[in-house]
Amino acid sequence: MFTIEARKMGYRVHTFSPDSDTPTGQVADIETQADYHDLLAVRTFAQSVDVVTFEFENVPAIAVEAAAEFIEVHPRGEILHTTQNRLREKTFLSSNGFPVTPFQRITDLEGLRGAVSELGYPCVLKTAGFGYDGKGQSKISNEDDIDPAFAGLNNAESVLEAFVPFEKEVSVVCAQDQAGNFVHYGVIENEHRNHILDVSFAPAAVSERVFAEAVDIARAIVDTLGYVGTLCVEFFLTTDERLLVNELAPRPHNSGHLTFDACITSQFEQQLRAVCGLPLGSVDLHRPAAMVNLLGDIWENGEPNWARSLTDPNVKLHIYGKLEPRKGRKMGHLTATAESAREAVRIALEARSRLNPLS
Ligand SMILES: Nc1ncnc2c1ncn2[C@@H]1O[C@H](COP(=O)(O)OP(=O)(O)O)[C@@H](O)[C@H]1O
Ligand SMILES: [Mg+2]
Incomplete structure (x- = not known):
């Protein structure tokens, strides 16, 4: 989706990944298939481009450092290093005064027992x-x-977290450009199924106070990190209306996919603009919107009925081009826009249920 936005604006894209025929590679001008630890390949790649960015945070720090010898990397390698590890990320957040879920570092079984008795069941x-x-x-x-x-x-290495009996989950997708200008898409509400994002919609049903606080926290995190690009902050909203940061995504995020169809400038275009040194675009929402994920599970009864899912003209279909539809794997999504977010969710869920070829 980033590459589609880049190609729209006339940029040529060179992608580097350990796989071939990747969703990005299918749209990019050039696809390099090499291991992230193949530093010769990373250096050759870095010398062929004008700027480097990521859509995946688990790129090893050593590869990022090798690329940064030649070319600007956004967000910076140091930020990637912090956010790709829950322990470093939570330590960064809590030591800078951001509210996080109570947690403990775990290195052995005895330590785990102790941490469980401290955090409770x-x-x-x-x-x-x-x-x-x-x-x-x-x-x-x-x-x-x-x-x-x-x-x-x-x-x-692991982290033990107290389980948060949250009221709901929300996220703030935001971006900062190289001149320090900050934009955000407001608060997006997220519903997970089996720990996997299922439905997102905007605007979220939260109070003005929660909205303002979520945006303030996101802005302060971007500021503290000196961030350039699109960032997502995932929150738990507790039953007593407190926001706790669950995790950060240093890239466009699944909860922001609805911005592709629902906003003047998508989260992917903001990432592009930020890393290429352009001003950011408007984040205005055309209409309330909802996104539902399409997992590999929907192929269970055969090829999904794409045409029937689109009988409502307010539904948009996105398929990523991943080769194998495995269970639990995100293969695409549907977006719907409507007069209200609740109505958009209803339309998107109905469109998804029409995909079942047996229904
Ligand atoms: N401490 C927790 N308390 C309650 N729910 C949690 C907790 N940690 C994770 N979850 C649930 O699992 C989902 C995925 O966990 P998360 O930490 O965001 O990992 P990831 O998205 O990287 O798999 C969360 O969005 C939430 O629904
Ligand atoms: Mg998450």
């Missing part, structure tokens, strides 16, 4: 690195869950 054990879409997480509801949760880590 239920709690969630998460690997510090390489987690996404709920991968690398296990919920600990009682003593019997401790050993299997620890065994599931395979000795990876």
Whole structure:
């Protein structure tokens, strides 16, 4: 989606990834397939481009450093290093005074037992690195869950978090350009299923106070990091209306995909503008909007009925071009716009249910 925006504005895109025929590669001018640890390939790549950015935060720091020897990298490698590891990210947030879920660093089973008794049941054990879409997480509801949760880590560094009985989850997608101008898309409301984002809609149903506080926190995080590009801050909103930062995404985020169809400037175009040294575009929302994810699961009964999902003209279909529709894998999304966010959610969910070829 970033590459589509870049091509629209006449930029040529060279993508680097360990895979071939990737969603980005299908749209880019040039696709380099190499391991992120192949520093010769990274350096050759960096010498062929004018600026480097990411759509995935788990690029090893060593690869980013190698690219930065030749060319500007946005967001900076240091920011990527902080945000690609839950422990570093949470430590950064809490030491700068941002509200986060209570957490403890875990290195061994004894430490886990101690941390569980401190944080209480239920709690969630998460690997510090390489987690996404709920991968690398296990919920600990009682003593019997401790050993299997620890065994599931395979000795990876991890974080134990108190489970937050949240009222809802929200996010702020925002961007800052190289001159320090900041824009945001307001508050987006998110619903997860099996720890995977399912539905997002904007505007979120939150009070003015929560809206202002969420945006203030996002702005302060961008400021503290000296961030250039699009950033997403994911929050839990507790039942007593407190905002806790759950995690940061140093890139366009799934909850901001609705900006592609619903806003004057999408989160991907903001990323492009920011990293290329252009001014940011308007974040105005044309109409309230909703996005529902399409996971590989929808292929279970055969090829989804795309045409039927589009019988409502307010529905837009996005398919990413990932080659294999695995269960739980994000393959695309549907966006709907309407007079209200609630109506947009209804339209998008109905469109998704019409995809089932057996229905
Ligand atoms: N401490 C927690 N309390 C309550 N729910 C949680 C907690 N941690 C994760 N979750 C649920 O799992 C989802 C995914 O977790 P998250 O930490 O955002 O990891 P990722 O998105 O990288 O997989 C969250 O959006 C939330 O729905
Ligand atoms: Mg998340």
